[in-house]
Amino acid sequence: MAGPIDLDRRVPPAAVALPGGGQGDPVVSRPRPGPRPRQRLRRVLRAWQLYVLLLPALLHFAIFKFWPMYGVQIAFRNFNPVDGFLGSPWVGTAHLERFFSSFQFEMLIQNTLQLAVVNLAVMFPVPIILALLVNQLTYGRFRQFAQTVLYAPAFISTVIVVGMIYVLLSPRSGLVNHLITLGGGAPIFFMAEPEWFRPIYVGSSVWQEAGFSMIIYLAALAGIDPALHEAARIDGASALQRIRHIDLPGIAPVISILFILAVGNLLNIGFEKALLLQTPLNASESQIIQTYVYQAGLQEAQFSYSTAIGLFNSVLNLALLLTFNWVAKRFKQATLI
Amino acid sequence: MSRTSTESPRSAPSAGRRPLSNRIPDSTFSLSSVVLLSAACLAIIYPLYFILIASVSDPAAVAGGRVWLRPEGLTFDGYARIMSDPAIWQGFGNSVLYTAVGTAISVAIIVAGGYALSRKDLPARRTITFLLVITLFFDGGMIPRYLVVQELGLLNTMWAVVLPGAVGVWNLIIAKSFFQVTMPDELREAAQLDGASDFRFFFTVAVPLAKSLIVLMTMIHMVANWNAFFDALIYLNDASKYPLQLVLRNILIQSDISSTGAMSGDLASYAETARVAELVKYGMIVFSTFPILAAVPFLQKHFTKGAMLGAVKN
Structure with a gap:
């Protein structure tokens, strides 16, 4: 999928726009003393039409989510297509061990974590700041214009954004290098220099996604009682003080939920863009766990080995998510589960 | 949130009170948000605008850094190539x-x-x-x-x-x-x-x-x-x-x-291909992006509504 509008891997902001909304959802269900078996069966039979409506969705999840989950076991086998998921010989943790002791392990972990952390550190606060700024504007033409413009790049595909980067940063004909030479500098071959990979990645994420992520915070800010602001203004609070004491506490639950989600998805973020931005010359920084899974798994057909690496990534992710959810719970913030 | 705030002048942050002279006046603050947001909008619009004008400019002028605010040496060769x-x-x-x-x-x-x-x-x-x-x-x-x-x-x-x-x-x-x-x-x-x-x-x-x-x-x-x-x-x-x-x-x-x-063998047409190739890149970005961007105000209305839909509590 592409861009910030992503069906599968990331969370559409729409779904989390609610202060504390995740809480109300019956995510964790406890078995209740149910009706007796026969009654139960009758209820199920009576609802058959509902199950028919639900069937396509269930099939989709069974085939494209749970079957691959079941297939994760090839991380502990030597997969060959003839024997399939279950028949391939069991090798235990050999693949994981090979990954941990491979020379790329350290580089991959470092690159992935650095990219993820830098990305989070920049991409998390920027939309909040943008929302607070836009919220200062009175409703009118300029506010509408700014909102639309900031929002628009989210609809551009990742391929096009990366294509724009290649074109605009081109060492010979690119706009950016013209500006650099105009200022008296020497042209930089951005795509060939590893140390430029992360700034380009994060910078383009800000350009493309910050305005879209801002919308959630704007919606939350719109929910703050204007009377609070009025009262504060009468008491002589400045705009900055009102942001500090009214706006920020008002959107804190939303910030908290989105932060948990962002941390939980830390290692999943934007691997497609990393793949597109990767060149042989910047691979020493741009090779992250997921691009490596793609390379080892699909280009070199090492199915089991790459599945093991992917599994390592998923488990790490899950651990992060659960940890942060627990931390948020301890601090009595809104939590996801 | 309850609407009882008229009775609570005490809830305002009295601790944050400082002499007026130390505070940034509100008008300055909102002016600076206008300035900052204008800069952000410019940073989004200008690259797209540059690609638009570069797609109809002479590639030599683009490569030479002579294209900034309007097209130079108008040409539609890139689009002709894309269309064909x-x-x-x-x-x-x-x-x-x-x-x-x-x-x-x-x-x-x-x-x-x-x-x-x-x-x-x-x-x-x-x-x-x-x-x-x-x-x-x-x-x-x-x-x-x-x-x-x-x-x-x-x-x-x-x-x-x-x-x-x-x-x-x-x-x-x-x-x-x-x-x-x-x-x-x-x-x-x-x-x-x-x-x-x-x-x-x-x-x-x-x-x-x-x-x-x-x-x-x-x-x-x-x-x-x-x-x-x-x-x-x-x-x-x-x-x-x-x-x-x-x-x-x-x-x-x-x-x-x-x-x-198609690339034919002789050098002249190779140079021509290379020349048009740059134009094609700019043109392709315009060709595939601008229709969607034109629809953004319309899409935005529905996506914002979506944020509201998602926000409804069960």
């Missing part, structure tokens, strides 16, 4: 097909499934929801999913692009809460008393009342399907099946000029 390139049109056609089919499938599954999940009398509803939510936290990963698609014999077909990402859990949850909020139980009970089956109620009452949900889901999936490239990259081998995004990747990122028109 069968690979681009084929990609465009494929994208239209994949987007239409994929969106139809996703929306149908999500609306039907969301409705069923919204019914409190659906047996095993909690268990099903729980199973769906699990997939948010743990994912089988790229390789097992690839092997499943292979096992199903979908490799190198349209279905490999359209099906694996068709249903997102969040979208299902949005649909579910939409129905929970907008469709009162009494309405269904009344219909049931009149003898309407679940199917009948769904198709004649629920679907017509869910127009805004359907529009929102259609938009989300149209944009996502149109912009998707990764599934096509891993599941398709046949270049004639590539969607536009993959064609674009080859032209813009892999700089594969041979795919944009």
Whole structure:
């Protein structure tokens, strides 16, 4: 999928726009003393039409989510297509061990974590700041214009954004290098220099996604009682003080939920863009766990080995998510589960 | 939030009171937000504008850094090449097909499934929801999913692009809460008393009342399907099946000029190809981006509404 509008891997902001909304959802269900078996069966039979409506969705999840989950076991086998998921010989943790002791392990972990952390550190606060700024504007033409413009790049595909980067940063004909030479500098071959990979990645994420992520915070800010602001203004609070004491506490639950989600998805973020931005010359920084899974798994057909690496990534992710959810719970913030 | 604030002058931050002279006046502050936001807008608009004018400028002028605010040496060679390139049109056609089919499938599954999940009398509803939510936290990963698609014999077909990402859990949850909020139980009970089956109620009452949900889901999936490239990259081998995004990747990122028109042997036409290649890149960005950007104000209305839909508590 592409861009910030992503069906599968990331969370559409729409779904989390609610202060504390995740809480109300019956995510964790406890078995209740149910009706007796026969009654139960009758209820199920009576609802058959509902199950028919639900069937396509269930099939989709069974085939494209749970079957691959079941297939994760090839991380502990030597997969060959003839024997399939279950028949391939069991090798235990050999693949994981090979990954941990491979020379790329350290580089991959470092690159992935650095990219993820830098990305989070920049991409998390920027939309909040943008929302607070836009919220200062009175409703009118300029506010509408700014909102639309900031929002628009989210609809551009990742391929096009990366294509724009290649074109605009081109060492010979690119706009950016013209500006650099105009200022008296020497042209930089951005795509060939590893140390430029992360700034380009994060910078383009800000350009493309910050305005879209801002919308959630704007919606939350719109929910703050204007009377609070009025009262504060009468008491002589400045705009900055009102942001500090009214706006920020008002959107804190939303910030908290989105932060948990962002941390939980830390290692999943934007691997497609990393793949597109990767060149042989910047691979020493741009090779992250997921691009490596793609390379080892699909280009070199090492199915089991790459599945093991992917599994390592998923488990790490899950651990992060659960940890942060627990931390948020301890601090009595809104939590996801 | 309760509206009782007129009685609470004490709740204002008196601790933060400082002499007036130390504070930044509000007008200065809002002026600086206007300035900052204008700069941000400019940073978004100018690169797009530059690409627009570069796509109709003499490539030599662009390479020489002489194009800044308006086109230099107007030429439409790039667009002529794009329009006459069968690979681009084929990609465009494929994208239209994949987007239409994929969106139809996703929306149908999500609306039907969301409705069923919204019914409190659906047996095993909690268990099903729980199973769906699990997939948010743990994912089988790229390789097992690839092997499943292979096992199903979908490799190198349209279905490999359209099906694996068709249903997102969040979208299902949005649909579910939409129905929970907008469709009162009494309405269904009344219909049931009149003898309407679940199917009948769904198709004649629920679907017509869910127009805004359907529009929102259609938009989300149209944009996502149109912009998707990764599934096509891993599941398709046949270049004639590539969607536009993959064609674009080859032209813009892999700089594969041979795919944009035949290359004859002599040097002059090679130089010409190289010249037009730059134009084609700018032109392709315009060609594939500006139609979507033109639709943004329209899309924005629905996506913002979507944020509200998602915000409704169950």
